[in-house]
Amino acid sequence: MQIENSSFLVTGGASGLGEAVVRAITAQGGNVVIADLNEAAGQALVAELGAKVRFTRCDVTNGDEVQAAVQLAEQDFGGLQGSINCAGIAVVQKLLDRDNNPADLEAFSRGVNINLVGSFNVARLVAASIARRVAATNIASSDANQETEKNLDQGVIINTASVAAFDGQVGQASYASSKAGVVGLTLPLARELARHGIRVMTIAPGVFGTPMMNSIPEKAREQLELAVPYPKRLGAPSEFAKLVTHIIDNAYLNGEVIRLDGAIRMT
Template sequence: MQIERHSFLVTGGASGLGEAVVRAIVGQGGNVVIADLNAAAGEALAKEMGDNVRFVRCDVTSGDEVQAAIDVAEKEFGGLQGSINCAGIVVVQKLLDRENNPADLDTFSRGVNINLVGSFNVARLVAASIAKRITNASQKNVDNGIIINTASIAAFDGQVGQGSYGSSKAGVVGLTLPLARELSRHGIRVMTIAPGVFATPMMDSIPEEARGQLEASVPYPKRMGDPKEFAKLVTHIIDNAYLNGEVIRLDGAIRMV
């Protein structure tokens, strides 16, 4: 699928990995609806990028708010050809604290709800929008749409305290193949990227010493990933029609222990 003149919903698109994706898609002539809770950053980015971008304040766990973002894409750009779901949170929480008290269930559930349920919510509504619009779904080998979700290497290499985060991202991995198989009849592909340690605003809160240790643990290149590298993989997935139903680790060969 080409990016030029096609339109994409990017959740979490106001900063970090999502912002890099927005810039990459617009740079190749595509249109983007940014769906993010950070209205100030989202509106500023949309203004900077120009007529090819719209911003909608959106909670990915809300069906109504995600649908509102899709409605903007349909009104402004004639509909969506895909979505890149970068919205998510990190929950650090041990099962038992120092006094052996159990973890707070609401905290665990919040991570799963945003990272996993939110991904499913966006996928179901974007897929419905594409499927209802297309008229050539019965044709073979027609690339009608693409849904790209963001997992994490924590889905495979979860560390202590990542029960909520790791399991929610493992759930995103688990969505990939079932959704790809189901949506194949509509010519809609489903892919997942599992990034490693990337230099995003989320990492800015980590002490410099800890950042250095993370960088040193990456075999090669021995640094954090650049969000532009994530975006480059996204644009390749969109372009390469034979990529479907797969999870790609983008991590410099790091394996967390």
């Protein structure tokens, strides 16, 4: 799959990792629909990057809003070749507080709903759009071309997990379990969507210099940087975006989770 002239839905695309992905795809000639709750930042990116970018306000847990984003891509760009789901939140709370009071169940559920259910919601609607396009193409093709069409790379869905899926720390029960769920989606979805020529991949980033990370105290940030074996720093969002564009380009990457973490293992 070539990025040039292909179209992608990027959730959480108005800032952080998602913004870096939007910039990387458009730099290579691709089209992007940004689906994000931050309308001001999203519209600013549209104004900066021009005709190859659209923005729609979108909650990834809302089926109607995600479907509207998919339809925007179909209407303005002729369809989708894939999605990169970067939308997510970090819920921090212990199972029991200092007075042995139990964690807030609503907060736990919110993290799981956005990070895991939201990823599934985006994947199901993007996959349906791609599958319909593939089916329509096959109907329009001759019988001789249909067999060739089955072997073409028709689409790619890239989800974002976290090293917390494997190395969850105290207080990360919601975040770690939701990201572990995203890891668990990868292989079954890849197996199911193979018949449509759609690949499914997951990236598990470590500590990256995003707005979420930049909001923590400087001392905590320095400790995280020291915990990375090499290079001893936070990851750059552009490095995440480089991996995304490589996954799009490399048709043999499928059904796998890639840690992008400088070899960090959270203690």
